[in-house]
Amino acid sequence: MYSLALFLQESHGEEGAVGGPFTLEPGLIIWTWIVFLVLFFMLKKYAWPHIVRLTEERERTIQKQLAEAERLNEEAKASLEEHGRLLAEAKDKAHELVMEAKTVGEKEREQLLTKAREEQEEILNRAKREIAGEKDRAIAELRREAVDLSLAAASKLIQQKLDDAGDRKIVEDYLATLEDKS
Amino acid sequence: MMQTEINIGEILMHHTADAYMIDFGFHIGDTPVRLEWHSWPWAEFSLFGMHFNLTPTKHVVFMLVAATLLFLCMWLTGRILERQRAGEKAPKGFANAMEAFVLWVRNDIVIANIGEHDGPRFAPYIMTLFFFILISNILGLLPWGATATGNLGVTAALAVMALFTIELSGMFKLGFKGYMRTIFPSLPGMGGVGGLVMSAAMGPIEILGKLVKPFALCFRLFGNMTAGHFVILTLFGLIFMFGNLAGWRWAIGAASATLVLGVMCLEIIVAFVQAYVFAIITAVLIGMMMHEH
Numbered sequence: 458m459y460s461l462a463l464f465l466q467e468s469h470g471e472e473g474a475v476g477g478p479f480t481l482e483p484g485l486i487i488w489t490w491i492v493f494l495v496l497f498f499m500l501k502k503y504a505w506p507h508i509v510r511l512t513e514e515r516e517r518t519i520q521k522q523l524a525e526a527e528r529l530n531e532e533a534k535a536s537l538e539e540h541g542r543l544l545a546e547a548k549d550k551a552h553e554l555v556m557e558a559k560t561v562g563e564k565e566r567e568q569l570l571t572k573a574r575e576e577q578e579e580i581l582n583r584a585k586r587e588i589a590g591e592k593d594r595a596i597a598e599l600r601r602e603a604v605d606l607s608l609a610a611a612s613k614l615i616q617q618k619l620d621d622a623g624d625r626k627i628v629e630d631y632l633a634t635l636e637d638k639s
Numbered sequence: 640m641m642q643t644e645i646n647i648g649e650i651l652m653h654h655t656a657d658a659y660m661i662d663f664g665f666h667i668g669d670t671p672v673r674l675e676w677h678s679w680p681w682a683e684f685s686l687f688g689m690h691f692n693l694t695p696t697k698h699v700v701f702m703l704v705a706a707t708l709l710f711l712c713m714w715l716t717g718r719i720l721e722r723q724r725a726g727e728k729a730p731k732g733f734a735n736a737m738e739a740f741v742l743w744v745r746n747d748i749v750i751a752n753i754g755e756h757d758g759p760r761f762a763p764y765i766m767t768l769f770f771f772i773l774i775s776n777i778l779g780l781l782p783w784g785a786t787a788t789g790n791l792g793v794t795a796a797l798a799v800m801a802l803f804t805i806e807l808s809g810m811f812k813l814g815f816k817g818y819m820r821t822i823f824p825s826l827p828g829m830g831g832v833g834g835l836v837m838s839a840a841m842g843p844i845e846i847l848g849k850l851v852k853p854f855a856l857c858f859r860l861f862g863n864m865t866a867g868h869f870v871i872l873t874l875f876g877l878i879f880m881f882g883n884l885a886g887w888r889w890a891i892g893a894a895s896a897t898l899v900l901g902v903m904c905l906e907i908i909v910a911f912v913q914a915y916v917f918a919i920i921t922a923v924l925i926g927m928m929m930h931e932h
Contacts, residue, residue, distance in 0.1 A: 482792045484692040485657060488699045489787075489796035496706040496771060500713055501763040507717025508741050511724065513759065 606635075647876035655789055655868050657696045698787040705774040705787065712737065713770070744769050744918065752922040757812070757929045761922070764804060768797070769918035776864060776910035780903065788913075789864035791857070798857035801921045806849065809928035821931055822846060852924055856917055863913045867906040874898045 613627055661674040679694045695703075719734035730738065749765045750758035772788055779786025787793045810818045822845045823838045874895050881891045 480791070481795060482657065482692070482696075483689055484694065485696060485698060485790065485792035486796040486799075487691065487693060488695065489702065489793045490800065492699070492702045492706050493767070493771060493797065493800065496710060497764065497767045499710050500767050504710065504713035504717045505741070505763050505766060507721050508713065508738055509745055509762070510721075512742055512745070 647873065647879070650876070651869055651872050654872055655786075655865055657698045657790055657792075659694065659696055661697055661700060661783070661785075697785050698790050698793060701778055701785045702775065702787045702793070705771060705778055709770050709774050713741070716741075741766060741770075748915070748919050749922050752919065752926040753929055754926060757808075757925075761804075761808070761925055765918050765922050768801075768921060769914050772797070772860065772917050773910060773914035776914060777907075779864060779868065780906055780910065786864045786868065788860055789868060791861050794857045794861040797860070797917070798853035801856055801917075801924070802850070802853040805853075805921070805924045805928055808925055809931065812929055813931060817931070821928070822849075852920075856920060860913050860917055863909055867902065867909055870902050871899050871906070874902065 610628060610631060613631055616627075683690070683692045683694070685691070716734045716737040719732075720730065720738055723730055723734065744766050745759075745762045748769065749762045752758075753761055775788040775793075776786060778784045779789060788797075806818075809821060813820070823842050824845065826834050826837055826841075829837055878892050878895045881887070884891065
């Protein structure tokens with residue numbers, strides 16, 4: 458029968474035969490390399506670049522865009538952080554300013570109040586002092602007037618001391634003149 | 640009606656074997672129509688104790704046909720594509736189909752397995768490999784065709800090329816030290832003399848592993864392409880073996896032809912699958928080298 462064993466027999470009898478499929482022919486190996494390498498370089502130079510050009514360009518573009526997007530994202534993140542930081546800073550500053558203003562206002566008020574109180578006190582004291590001075594002066598004036606009057610009265614008395622009744626009359630006259638004068 | 644004894648084994652071997660002859664498989668009168676030539680004496684020489692014969696054989700002719708067809712096809716595709724792009728027309732037709740096919744190989748076989756960075760450098764090689772194997776496989780299915788990829792020499796040459804590509808790419812990518820790591824691996828958790836001894840012991844195993852992979856590539860392609868032809872020829876052989884059964888010959892013929900049709904369809908799938916397998920395994924092995932640490 459025709460068994461598989463027959464397949465392995467090499468048919469050298471045939472005209473032009475080189476060997477069975479299982480023989481390794483060095484010449485054929487070299488031919489394969491030559492054909493493949495020539496084909497490889499020809500295709501690499503004349504065919505593949507034209508076919509894959511667009512795809513490669515698209516890939517490069519996408520790569521570039523991805524890198525760009527990455528960069529922009531980084532930048533946006535950085536600027537967002539910066540903004541946050543600035544905002545927080547500004548808030549802090551504003552708070553500080555308000556607090557400062559408050560303290561200053563408080564101090565100013567305190568100062569004004571103190572000053573007002575002091576002035577009031579001073580005015581009061583001055584008034585009191587003036588009043589006291591006026592009073593003293595008035596009293597002194599009054600006393601001097603009284604002494605003058607007494608002296609005047611006494612001199613009149615001394616001029617006409619002989620007659621008591623006359624004296625009396627003199628004083629009364631004098632007093633009457635005073636009354637006229639006043 | 641042929642009634643002579645026919646040695647199907649002989650026919651099988653003759654059909655799949657390389658030869659200085661292209662048989663067109665029919666007769667004019669009694670003379671078979673075939674292109675026949677003889678070994679060129681000047682193309683034979685001996686080197687390093689080996690005998691080389693560079694006379695082109697049937698398989699060389701079919702490789703040249705495959706290469707020419709492939710180059711013309713891809714060159715035309717590139718030209719048409721560039722013209723379509725220059726005219727800013729929507730891509731269409733044959734060129735667009737080929738573009739999609741080429742890009743599928745590039746993106747899904749090469750870049751998917753080697754990586755975004757190193758992939759494009761290896762793409763031309765793997766694309767050439769895929770389409771060359773594919774066209775060679777398909778040529779074998781055509782009438783009067785021969786399958787160059789069904790010859791052990793051809794697949795061995797392709798596998799040796801793959802081996803060199805893989806190992807050299809590893810050497811360039813990883814540097815000499817890094818490449819030696821792939822032969823004498825550093826073993827985590829084993830330091831000192833024990834680690835060195837184990838590392839040295841791994842050497843032969845790793846080298847064997849490196850050689851076995853292209854060996855498998857070689858035999859897988861050869862086996863698949865040859866087996867299909869054997870099956871088809873054997874099924875046809877049934878006609879000649881049992882065709883003299885009176886009353887049943889039509890049934891034998893019909894059954895044989897039906898089976899052959901089925902196997903032929905299968906062979907078309909196999910032609911694509913084997914080209915894909917050869918290309919993707921080469922890509923995977925290169926990718927493993929690229930990502931070795």
